[in-house]
Amino acid sequence: MIKIDQLYKDFGKLQVLKGISTSIKEGEVVAIIGPSGSGKSTFLRCINLLEKPTTGRIFINNQDITEKKTNIMDIRQNVGMVFQHFHLFPHMTVLGNLIYAPMKVKGQTKQEAEKLGLELLAKVGLSDKANEYPKRLSGGQKQRVAIARALAMQPEVMLFDEPTSALDPEMVKEVLDVMKSLAHTGMTMAIVTHEMGFAREVADRVLFLDGGKLVEDAPPQEFFTKPKSGRARDFLQKML
Ligand code: ADP
Numbered sequence: 192m193i194k195i196d197q198l199y200k201d202f203g204k205l206q207v208l209k210g211i212s213t214s215i216k217e218g219e220v221v222a223i224i225g226p227s228g229s230g231k232s233t234f235l236r237c238i239n240l241l242e243k244p245t246t247g248r249i250f251i252n253n254q255d256i257t258e259k260k261t262n263i264m265d266i267r268q269n270v271g272m273v274f275q276h277f278h279l280f281p282h283m284t285v286l287g288n289l290i291y292a293p294m295k296v297k298g299q300t301k302q303e304a305e306k307l308g309l310e311l312l313a314k315v316g317l318s319d320k321a322n323e324y325p326k327r328l329s330g331g332q333k334q335r336v337a338i339a340r341a342l343a344m345q346p347e348v349m350l351f352d353e354p355t356s357a358l359d360p361e362m363v364k365e366v367l368d369v370m371k372s373l374a375h376t377g378m379t380m381a382i383v384t385h386e387m388g389f390a391r392e393v394a395d396r397v398l399f400l401d402g403g404k405l406v407e408d409a410p411p412q413e414f415f416t417k418p419k420s421g422r423a424r425d426f427l428q429k430m431l
């Protein structure tokens with residue numbers, strides 16, 4: 192579903208991604224791990240064109256999204272993203288957050304958008320919060336709303352950038368559980384995470400980035416038990 196071919200990204204003189212090539216199959220769950228500053232967020236952000244690749248190509252369903260003629264809004268509709276810091280619209284209710292883009296971008300009627308929004312809130316366990324404002328929710332609840340909001344666009348791919356890193360420890364599980372059940376529905380997912388247990392249990396593959404390079408690309412049982420590179424071994428020793 193996603194093919195990444197020799198992806199390079201520079202910020203001025205700083206080379207952040209140095210020739211990453213990989214692919215993600217439909218329904219696959221890929222965990223992206225690596226040290227801080229290794230380029231994980233930049234990599235994800237290139238996949239939905241929040242960053243423009245410097246060179247290299249990214250195909251989604253055989254469409255080269257790095258071509259000039261690509262409509263960025265179409266790509267972002269199809270590739271949902273969840274951030275560390277939620278980014279909910281503070282002046283809208285929870286349901287308001289969920290229906291905004293489907294109405295505005297996809298032209299859904301309020302009735303259609305609310306129907307789907309309420310279904311999604313039920314899926315993330317927040318049916319009772321539809322009319323609440325974000326500031327009255329816990330971090331874990333906010334992140335579950337953010338996931339539901341991304342799903343409301345009915346994307347084919349979901350990207351997560353450290354979705355549990357800003358949460359108090361007791362709220363991590365409720366968010367990971369929602370992500371796990373989403374994985375079981377067959378959603379194609381790429382997840383930057385420091386939750387090694389989750390990566391091990393839920394991911395089909397682990398990508399290990401270091402210094403802007405894809406150093407390892409392996410199934411979790413292989414990556415976590417016998418990483419090939421010294422850099423991955425060092426990283427895991429610090430994490431586990
Ligand atoms: P990670 O998510 O693995 O911590 P990032 O992709 O956020 O890494 O960042 C990789 C490097 O790119 C860092 O050195 C960071 O400072 C730099 N960087 C990221 N975004 C920008 C930007 N918009 N402008 C300049 N430098 C950036």
Ligand code: MG
Pocket residue numbers: 231232233352
């Ligand atoms: Mg990051």
